[in-house]
Amino acid sequence: QQQVKQSPQSLIVQKGGISIINCAYENTAFDYFPWYQQFPGKGPALLIAIRPDVSEKKEGRFTISFNKSAKQFSLHIMDSQPGDSATYFCAASRENDYKLSFGAGTTVTVRA
């Protein structure tokens, strides 16, 4: 049973466009929500993370929006570049649980 639901499964965006990936969770005990980026042949790497006391966090072209009441969070990639083509995973964890629960992943393709 997936504790974090992620959509869409894949998306194609033109260079310079905005990519939006959405995630939803049920467990209100989750208190840490990271996004990981994975390129083929590599392990996932942390992109950006947020805690529920913040509604938005921005790092460069990447922004997380967090809606605690709706139990949803999303990743926005602004000015998408071909180098952003990768698979993106949202995840969640809670204190003293010692694991990350991952979404199913979204494959993003940025067309030049």
Added chain:
Amino acid sequence: KAGVTQTPRYLIKTRGQQVTLSCSPISGHRSVSWYQQTPGQGLQFLFEYFSETQRNKGNFPGRFSGRQFSNSRSEMNVSTLELGDSALYLCASSTSGPSGETQYFGPGTRLLVL
């Protein structure tokens, strides 16, 4: 600092065999987690170790086991391999654990079971 290293990178086994995968965390990291990644199931948590103690275990059969050594290096073992065990096995390390801290992943070991 050197990143997380996993050996071997690729492995081919046959059904019924057993396999041992190794993970060396980033220096100073005491938490090591293992995940199984498949196209159908995505990233599934296997187990997490901290200072040689298993703190959490995912929903995998007892054929999957692991351990951590005093130098924080970790191994996972899969016995009586099944075709469905074919996957990328990822190891991640951090200072104190996955809850609220950046996890640094290795490149993975790709296991193919024939």
